Amino acid sequence: MFIDEIWDFKSINMAHELGIAGEFIYDSARKAMALRNLYNDYELNSILYNGAVGIERLQKIYLCLSIPNPMDKSTVPECLKKHNHNELEKHVKEYSGKCISANGRRLLGLFSEYYNHYRYANYVPGYNSKKLKSLFIGFLKKQNGKFDFEEPCAAVQFEPFKRYYINELGKTANYYYSLIDEKAREIGTYTYELDSYSNASRVFWSTQRRSLYKQLILEQEAVKELLIHLYKDHGDSGVLKLFNEMHSLEFDDALINDYLADLCGGNVNDSLIDWIDDLHEEIEDNDKRKERHELLSLIGNVSVLFDDWDDADF
Structure with a gap:
């Protein structure tokens, strides 16, 4: 060599x-x-x-x-x-x-x-x-x-x-x-x-x-701070406007903290997955179900520029 x-x-x-x-x-x-x-x-x-x-x-x-x-x-x-x-x-x-x-x-x-x-x-x-x-x-x-x-x-x-x-x-x-x-x-x-x-x-x-433990705690805190911002802020940014315009599905409030615990740990709760799957199936109108999936696909999609959609009508 x-x-x-x-x-x-x-x-x-x-x-x-x-x-x-x-x-x-x-x-x-x-x-x-x-x-x-x-x-x-x-x-x-x-x-x-x-x-x-x-x-x-x-x-x-x-x-x-x-x-x-x-x-x-x-x-x-x-x-x-x-x-x-x-x-x-x-x-x-x-x-x-x-x-x-x-x-x-x-x-x-x-x-x-x-x-x-x-x-x-x-x-x-x-x-x-x-x-x-x-x-x-x-x-x-x-x-x-x-x-x-x-x-x-x-x-x-x-x-x-x-x-x-x-x-x-x-x-x-x-x-x-x-x-x-x-x-x-x-x-x-x-x-x-x-x-x-x-x-x-x-x-x-x-x-x-x-x-390393404090690093992981900081990552969890970052997720929590983002969730707080999304919950409290009613600003005019495109992504928040999309959040506000979409109707919320029904959740069992008693399980919310369990869902958040898994989310902050980098996991998605199994019961949450099953619940959402059932709720989506209950949307009888195929066009509305398809539209919801399409709107959900925009959230977290880094190729979507929401700021350009500030005046969009969702």
Whole structure:
């Protein structure tokens, strides 16, 4: 491999990998943010899988930057071909001379255990999904061992444990990003660069000013402030005029906060989807149903310039 090919690999390929790693980590944090309990095996798998893959990619990016020639098999550590976070960390430490925090090591242990023993555990006859729950609880109990995870708990009680996982994930991600940034500048590559509008930038850049948990809280607050503005403002902008002119469907007011909770968490409530689907079907006039779908398609469509429609008659 020529020198310029090595530079391209370390600068361009690894920068792409950095963006991918950040997306996995962000998805893990968002999934954890939406947790209301630990009962669903599919939710825990999504959280741990995305977190494990994202952190592993960061470890491997750093090692690829540190190895003089990644194509020379004699210099490539065996751990690059496997999935062992603890083993990868040993080599990262050898090259960087730095140590990850104690909580970071515990998180690596959680991810390594999950990835190698639980990722495909459902394909093993006799597997009990409660083992995965116990694995995750074992990590969370480091924050407060007195909490009884078997008892039903209110969302407000569960919040400290979500915050703990998300923040440790963010700290670990930023630890490896700082190593990548330092090594990239040392060898003259642009591996540290990110799309400023990507989720990866929220993981690696925004969290230099605030924790990953606070970043997600800020995103929820942004959604809430927008909803408040839409509810309170009766201005003449095109999109608000469209809102005011369209008739509202009937909702169960007692469920509104449940719908908003999911919306702020990046999800759409299942019962809300079913309810809206039924209400749309109840519109007997096909032309009116089609018109409503067309008007709804305008909302959130960035190619529509509502300001040009201020005087439009909807």
